[in-house]
Amino acid sequence: MERPIRVLIAKPGLDGHDRGAKVLARAMRDAGMEVIYTGLRQTPEQIVEAAVQEDVDTIGLSCLSGAHNHLFPEVTRLLKEKDATDILVVGGGIIPEEDIPKLKEAGISEIFTPGTTTATAIEYIKENVKR
Amino acid sequence: MTTHAKNDSNIWAERVLAGDRRALARVISLLENQEPEGFHTLKTLYPKTGQAHIIGLTGPPGGGKSSLVDRMIQEIRSRGHEVAVVAVDPTSPFTGGAILGDRIRMQRWASDTGVYIRSMGTRGSLGGLARAVYATVQLLDAASFPYILVETVGVGQSEVDIVQVADTVVVVSVPGLGDDVQVSKAGIMEIGDVFAVNKADLPGSQRVVVELQSMLDLGSHDVWQPPVVTTVATTGKGVSELITAIQEHLVVLQEANLLTKQRLAREKEALLQRLTERIRCDITKQWSNKQGNQAWENLAAKKTDPYTLEEQLYLSWKGVTTVDNQD
């Protein structure tokens, strides 16, 4: 049975900008996805709890504050703890190239840097959701 | 397949009863996607249902429903109870996608284990809201949440659908929309058990209260007189009174021996709706072949008329189900 991909868009960290996240959310809706937006300043715990309750296929993390090296791996660690590693995690925001390998090692499947189009991100998610 | 699904669903049922939130969330997805496994699980869990107070909230877009739900969670938690929320937002009929934005107002409860929040799109199918929401609410009931809050936006069919799900319907109004829009809107006065005038911090709220009250005075209410409560969801003002009014409604229903009756009527209606949906599917499938195409062509050419066609379709559907029953 065909069903929409469910995505949770979350902004961990303290920065107060969510324009990019909202643009992505709309593009995802237009691509036929169900998008749950949890808003600004989310802790990794809140993000993972919401993802489990909402039974999403994927989590999109966006971070502009530079705290991604701590926050993103914390999300994947908590997902492991909840036995929920079948949820695909992708990240975006202002993330230096040199940080990417470590983030991927920590279980973030893909990082979209500022130049990436929403279409690329959506395509990636469609091809990589695990169920 | 059925035995396999059955065994699996017993495991699902056990996990749900044990309070496993991931299993609960997964079974809700199965129900939403109309997977047989989901309904098998509900079959197992059905005897456990009937304990929860199911509360529906409906009202105009942006009226503060989600903010009110957030405050209601707070009030219910402060009274020491667990609570589940189903927040429904419209699915885009063009793309099948949706932005489910209600959770953002309640997200502070994400890590409270006594609160479960689930966002849902109306999705396309006939009676879609009623069906998926109904099943989800039953599951949450079986999972022993004593309070289940269902938020739907009051446009189109959904506010009427909420009656099929909830024991108590809260109709949310706000000042500043003009009286025609909300109060006299067909059906709204009839479905409300409790009326909340939210954004009572804004000018004009007292006028809305008076209007609602005078509309209610026109109706005949023998068992329960729907109260009008003012709330400010942003501060929590009036929310304790709102919860108390909602609880009183349930008590009155119980004392008048109406609760069981109403629930049975809802169950029956939901069942009939599911049957209708299945039959519609059957007939559509059965007639999307050569014979069907011929019939539509004949109709277009006025070689037949829709009433004769209806009769034919009906009889042929009956014929097929008889054959089905025999094997």
Ligand SMILES: Nc1nc2c(ncn2[C@@H]2O[C@H](COP(=O)(O)OP(=O)(O)OP(=O)(O)O)[C@@H](O)[C@H]2O)c(=O)[nH]1
């Ligand atoms: N002044 C005032 N604003 C309120 C009140 N309650 C909610 N709001 C604001 O109204 C806006 C909409 O609130 P929501 O709770 O999202 O409303 P909703 O009815 O759930 O909206 P939809 O689900 O989109 O239909 C937000 O900006 C709230 O802060 C209130 O009592 N007073």
Ligand SMILES: [Mg+2]
């Ligand atoms: Mg809302």
